[in-house]
Amino acid sequence: MSDTSHHSILAHQFDDLEQQREVGTLGIWAFLATEVLFFGPLFASFAIYRIFYHVGFYEAQHHLNWQIGAINTAVLLVSSYTVVLAVYAAHKNDSRGIVRALAATIGVAVIFLMLKAVEYWLEWRAGHVPSLNWHWTHGHEAEAKLFLSFYFIMTGIHALHMLVGIGIFLWVISLARKGRFSREYYNPVEISGLYWHFVDVVWIFLYPTLYLLA
Numbered sequence: 001m002s003d004t005s006h007h008s009i010l011a012h013q014f015d016d017l018e019q020q021r022e023v024g025t026l027g028i029w030a031f032l033a034t035e036v037l038f039f040g041p042l043f044a045s046f047a048i049y050r051i052f053y054h055v056g057f058y059e060a061q062h063h064l065n066w067q068i069g070a071i072n073t074a075v076l077l078v079s080s081y082t083v084v085l086a087v088y089a090a091h092k093n094d095s096r097g098i099v100r101a102l103a104a105t106i107g108v109a110v111i112f113l114m115l116k117a118v119e120y121w122l123e124w125r126a127g128h129v130p131s132l133n134w135h136w137t138h139g140h141e142a143e144a145k146l147f148l149s150f151y152f153i154m155t156g157i158h159a160l161h162m163l164v165g166i167g168i169f170l171w172v173i174s175l176a177r178k179g180r181f182s183r184e185y186y187n188p189v190e191i192s193g194l195y196w197h198f199v200d201v202v203w204i205f206l207y208p209t210l211y212l213l214a
Contacts, residue, residue, distance in 0.1 A: 059138055
């Protein structure tokens with residue numbers, strides 16, 4: 001057995017770090033496939049209802065703040081870049097670089113969530129939160145309520161995924177500070193990066209679907 005087998009991060013069920021890396025990579029892709037199956041029906045359902053209730057969806061959409069949504073899109077693109085920097089730093093065996101890049105990613109993610117909270121607050125103040133604070137004074141109320149239900153469910157689930165991602169990055173940062181990564185093994189950085197890119201891609205689809213295309 002090679003020396004890398006004794007690396008402190010090697011789990012006991014694996015023969016070496018390469019095997020552990022391959023299993024981890026396969027696992028994250030399998031997980032992301034289930035996430036596609038989770039988000040897919042939401043997008044499909046929205047598309048179907050949009051066909052039947054186009055006028056009401058159009059009315060409700062124009063009460064969303066597309067400017068904040070556009071800013072958040074740019075914010076998430078920045079976060080994808082900082083994740084790439086973290087993987088690059090790991091490849092160069094730069095633990096401090098990993099910490100800096102992932103800390104920046106977390107900071108950018110917090111900005112996204114704060115802007116999303118502002119959006120939610122604006123919708124709350126306007127009385128556009130179905131079942132909790134609903135005072136719709138425009139036309140096509142039932143259809144608008146359905147649209148905004150989709151909006152809060154889909155963006156809320158996305159925000160939850162971001163919170164999970166932040167937690168994962170904090171864990172990876174703790175490993176990096178302990179010097180647990182090397183050029184031979186930095187799979188947790190790659191796996192967490194893949195997860196975050198998926199979260200970003202979901203938003204890339206959410207933004208035009210909810211803010212622009214109804």
